[in-house]
Amino acid sequence: MTTKNPVFEKTYKDYIAQVAEIDIESIAQKLGVHAEGNDATIPLFGKHHKVSEIGITDPSGKQPYLDICVILCKYLLLCPEVNPKEKEWVSFRDLKDSGPLTVYFANDVERAIAGHFAGRLDDMKGACKTLGGYPPDIEVVYDLAMQFNALPRVPVMLLFNDADDEFPAKSSVLFERRAEKYLDAECLAMVGRLVCIYLKKAVSSNQ
Numbered sequence: 001m002t003t004k005n006p007v008f009e010k011t012y013k014d015y016i017a018q019v020a021e022i023d024i025e026s027i028a029q030k031l032g033v034h035a036e037g038n039d040a041t042i043p044l045f046g047k048h049h050k051v052s053e054i055g056i057t058d059p060s061g062k063q064p065y066l067d068i069c070v071i072l073c074k075y076l077l078l079c080p081e082v083n084p085k086e087k088e089w090v091s092f093r094d095l096k097d098s099g100p101l102t103v104y105f106a107n108d109v110e111r112a113i114a115g116h117f118a119g120r121l122d123d124m125k126g127a128c129k130t131l132g133g134y135p136p137d138i139e140v141v142y143d144l145a146m147q148f149n150a151l152p153r154v155p156v157m158l159l160f161n162d163a164d165d166e167f168p169a170k171s172s173v174l175f176e177r178r179a180e181k182y183l184d185a186e187c188l189a190m191v192g193r194l195v196c197i198y199l200k201k202a203v204s205s206n207q
Contacts, residue, residue, distance in 0.1 A: 008066045011070070012056075012066060012069055015069065015073040015074075015077075016053065016056070016073070018077055019052075019073050019076055019077065022076055022077065023038070024038045024076070025037075027076065027079040028040065030080070030153075031075065031076070031079055031151075031152060032151075033076075033152060038053065039052040040052070042076075043149070043152060044068065044071070044072065044194075045148060045149070045150055049072055051076065056068075056069045056072060056073075067193070070187060071151075074187045078182060078183060083153070083178075085178065086176065087177065087178060089138070089175070090174060090175060090176075090177050091174060092105045092173065092189065092192060094177075095175060095180045095188060097180075097185040098185040098188070105173075105189050105192055108196070109189070110170075110173055110192075111171075113160070113195070114160070114170050116196075116200055117169065119162065120203075121143055123203045124160060124199070126203065127200075127203040128144070128146040128199070128202075131202050132149065133146035133147065133158070134147055135147070140159060143160055143161050144158070145157065145159050146158045150191045150194070150195075151182070153182050154175070154179050156174070156175060157173070157174040157175075158174075158195060159174065160172075173192045173195055175188060175191075
């Protein structure tokens, strides 16, 4: 992060203060994270981030962008009492409190992915592999279906049909129903946006 926005800095410090009050070791197993003392190491799309009372660092030792910091802190702060069982896949609009964000999610996540990868199915396959994608354990009829481990308890599924003579390219990003117990709607929207950002970066690095 090259510049420090005062509002962002205040938000960041507020979240760090809240995380400092948590007993990380007591929730580590529930969340599938590694605890060392009161520090947590959380894999986000396969990249390990460290969260502690002194701050958040990515694998390179730098402070991530605020969206990532918020997602990681909320994952710790919203840890449910009991791990939920609802694993059926649903669209973002079917998740709790998603209503105000459904247009954003449709435009900045799903349509953005479809538009970027229209006519580039092989590029998308390569980008998904780079991002650690793997075939989901359910059968779906799409040109491409990939699952990602956004967080240990929050998998994400990407469905993609490329453009043809009759229809434009279309993508859908799905979550398990239980995701709403680990993150709020705003954070889940940010997770979806990360899918889009990381796929675009991956295809650029593969070229």
